[in-house]
Amino acid sequence: xxxxxxxxxxxxxxxxxxxxxxxxxxxxxxxxxxxxxxxxxxxxxxxxxxxxxxxxxxxxxxxxxxxxxxxxxxxxxxxxxxxxxxxxxxxxxxxxxxxxxxxxxxxxxxxxxxxxxxxxxxxxxxxxxxxxxxxxxxxxxxxxxxxxxxxxxxxxxxxxxxxxxxxxxxxxxxxxxxxxxxxxxxxxxxxxxxxxxxxxxxxxxxxxxxxxxxxxxxxxxxxxxxxxxxxxxxxxxxxxxxxxxxxxxxxxxxxxxxxxxxxxxxxxxxxxxxxxxxxxxxxxxxxxxxxxxxxxxxx
Amino acid sequence: xxxxxxxxxxxxxxxxxxxxxxxxxxxxxxxxxxxxxxxxxxxxxxxxxxxxxxxxxxxxxxxxxxxxxxxxxxxxxxxxxxxxxxxxxxxxxxxxxxxxxxxxxxxxxxxxxxxxxxxxxxxxxxxxxxxxxxxxxxxxxxxxxxxxxxxxxxxxxxxxxxxxxxxxxxxxxxxxxxxxxxxxxxxxxxxxxxxxxxxxxxxxxxxxxxxxxxxxxxxxxxxxxxxxxxxxxxxxxxxxxxxxxxxxxxxxxxxxxxxxxxxxxxxxxxxxxxxxxxxxxxxxxxxxxxxxxxxxxxxxxxxxx
Numbered sequence: 001x002x003x004x005x006x007x008x009x010x011x012x013x014x015x016x017x018x019x020x021x022x023x024x025x026x027x028x029x030x031x032x033x034x035x036x037x038x039x040x041x042x043x044x045x046x047x048x049x050x051x052x053x054x055x056x057x058x059x060x061x062x063x064x065x066x067x068x069x070x071x072x073x074x075x076x077x078x079x080x081x082x083x084x085x086x087x088x089x090x091x092x093x094x095x096x097x098x099x100x101x102x103x104x105x106x107x108x109x110x111x112x113x114x115x116x117x118x119x120x121x122x123x124x125x126x127x128x129x130x131x132x133x134x135x136x137x138x139x140x141x142x143x144x145x146x147x148x149x150x151x152x153x154x155x156x157x158x159x160x161x162x163x164x165x166x167x168x169x170x171x172x173x174x175x176x177x178x179x180x181x182x183x184x185x186x187x188x189x190x191x192x193x194x195x196x197x198x199x200x201x202x203x204x205x206x207x208x209x210x211x212x213x214x215x216x217x218x219x220x221x222x223x224x225x226x227x228x229x230x231x232x233x234x235x236x237x238x239x240x241x242x243x244x245x246x247x248x249x250x251x252x253x254x255x256x257x258x259x260x261x262x263x264x265x266x267x268x269x270x271x272x273x274x275x276x277x278x279x280x281x282x283x284x285x286x287x288x289x290x291x292x293x294x295x296x297x298x299x
Numbered sequence: 300x301x302x303x304x305x306x307x308x309x310x311x312x313x314x315x316x317x318x319x320x321x322x323x324x325x326x327x328x329x330x331x332x333x334x335x336x337x338x339x340x341x342x343x344x345x346x347x348x349x350x351x352x353x354x355x356x357x358x359x360x361x362x363x364x365x366x367x368x369x370x371x372x373x374x375x376x377x378x379x380x381x382x383x384x385x386x387x388x389x390x391x392x393x394x395x396x397x398x399x400x401x402x403x404x405x406x407x408x409x410x411x412x413x414x415x416x417x418x419x420x421x422x423x424x425x426x427x428x429x430x431x432x433x434x435x436x437x438x439x440x441x442x443x444x445x446x447x448x449x450x451x452x453x454x455x456x457x458x459x460x461x462x463x464x465x466x467x468x469x470x471x472x473x474x475x476x477x478x479x480x481x482x483x484x485x486x487x488x489x490x491x492x493x494x495x496x497x498x499x500x501x502x503x504x505x506x507x508x509x510x511x512x513x514x515x516x517x518x519x520x521x522x523x524x525x526x527x528x529x530x531x532x533x534x535x536x537x538x539x540x541x542x543x544x545x546x547x548x549x550x551x552x553x554x555x556x557x558x559x560x561x562x563x564x565x566x567x568x569x570x571x572x573x574x575x576x577x578x579x580x581x582x583x584x585x586x587x588x589x590x591x592x593x594x595x596x597x598x599x600x601x602x603x604x
Contacts, residue, residue, distance in 0.1 A: 007501060007502065007503045007505065007549050008502045008503075009500060009502075009550050010498075010499055010500050010501065010550070010582075011549075011563065013499075014563055014564045014565045015564050102361060157362060158361075158365075158366065159363060159366075159496075160362060176362075177357060177364075177365065177368070180362060180365045180492070181492055182492070182495060183496070184362070185502065215408065215410075215424070215426055216408075216426045216428070216437055216439045217360050217363055217367075217391050217393075218360055218363065218389070218439065219360075219361075219363050221425070221426070222441065222442055223424055223443070263496075264496050
């Protein structure tokens with residue numbers, strides 16, 4: 001975080017003609033010339049199934065299994081889910097599945113079960129895999145982990161603009177609030193910490209019932225959730241988050257009937273690309289593959 | 300006779316002293332907590348209430364806790380009301396330590412219909428909130444039904460009536476020109492993170508905002524003309540001058556003694572002026588006249604004491 005001292009002002013956005021409100025998605029003007037390299041092109045798979053949720057909104061495990069299998073095999077260019085998972089992790093690895101337990105919109109348990117099953121199918125020992133969120137720093141498996149699977153639902157977030165895959169690693173630091181400054185712009189720095197760095201093999205952004213707007217101290221209202229019934233899967237967290245952010249933005253515009261920028265702008269997504277080289281946030285750097293249900297796909 | 304009188308007085312002092320001390324030093328939130336209704340309409344309070352401080356608040360409301368910390372939150376009480384035939388309703392009472400901070404956190408989000416509960420109550424889709432004295436109160440129904448709405452408002456009135464004192468708004472709000480002021484856009488705050496939330500100025504704290512500064516951000520509309528005004532009151536003139544210098548250097552290098560407002564690349568007018576401890580800045584005005592008028596009015600009438 002030490003080299004991050006350049007003063008960027010609203011004026012810089014005005015000069016480059018980019019909207020401050022859209023800064024998080026459009027690219028920060030002064031960050032575009034970072035010396036760090038991001039991957040040339042990132043594959044992102046968006047899969048949707050109209051029947052992913054039952055009438056009460058609970059996920060259907062069998063359909064989630066199919067969705068995840070199809071997404072992962074497409075991502076890895078192989079027809080067999082087990083082979084695909086073996087491309088992502090070795091059988092002797094120790095794997096932490098970083099979940100999210102936020103009360104109003106947690107990672108669905110059936111999805112965690114589906115991932116666990118596929119990891120076991122790929123030869124991972126049961127004792128070498130663990131699912132956790134707030135306890136990751138004290139979790140013995142996470143402390144020894146050689147690989148991480150990152151999974152969480154996408155939602156708007158009071159302080160960072162969006163609750164993203166990038167943000168999901170904030171529980172790896174002892175003082176999360178130290179990353180809250182400037183709409184949590186420096187979250188990408190967490191991905192450079194030894195407990196995390198270079199270990200993430202797969203990112204799954206849960207878009208089953210995303211939250212596209214929040215209110216109140218809890219930043220939550222069921223009124224602002226909708227059945228999108230999708231998953232976004234990628235090895236690139238920035239590309240996955242960027243794709244999710246575009247969907248949230250499109251939903252907000254449609255719901256409110258006007259341009260309704262995500263507020264505050266999710267600066268951390270662009271910064272994760274430009275400053276921390278964690279992936280691609282520019283559309284031409286993302287190969288988006290859309291599978292399944294097409295209605296109101298919004299992207 | 301005198302001795303008897305002395306004994307009686309001593310006795311009454313003896314039994315009343317602990318109450319006086321308790322009243323003087325007791326936690327205001329605890330006093331309020333003890334008086335809260337356990338049952339309203341068909342909703343009953345869950346057995347366990349929870350208390351959070353400025354550190355544990357993150358365990359409760361995640362990153363949103365930053366807002367309350369930015370306003371010197373002392374403690375938060377959370378109570379959940381349940382009804383077998385209705386949605387759960389969450390009552391959160393934040394004790395902010397001062398009425399100006401209770402007002403400040405209230406101004407963070409002013410969307411909703413006005414409701415006569417507490418000070419400046421607002422209601423929006425099952426969420427009622429108001430400020431009163433040193434408290435910010437939020438009552439939120441997880442789903443908005445007619446019965447839930449009725450309950451939320453009734454509970455709100457009950458809580459508001461338990462807070463007997465009214466709070467005073469921060470004095471800096473009294474420095475704002477009234478003509479064209481958009482009250483719902485008004486934000487009162489101390490730190491630059493909150494400023495950036497409402498109006499992104501810079502990734503660095505170039506205005507040196509912090510617990511020692513009072514700031515207010517608001518929009519103005521006069522006819523077709525509109526502008527955003529930021530006022531910051533510093534502890535001393537040296538600090539206001541220094542902040543202004545930084546603002547000029549990083550944001551408005553074109554401003555000088557003869558030109559207080561300038562047109563930026565977006566064809567809108569911005570400017571800044573310092574008077575004593577007060578820094579006034581105009582952003583994104585679509586009219587040079589309004590930008591100049593606001594700066595003039597602020598610095599002409601402001602009594603900073």
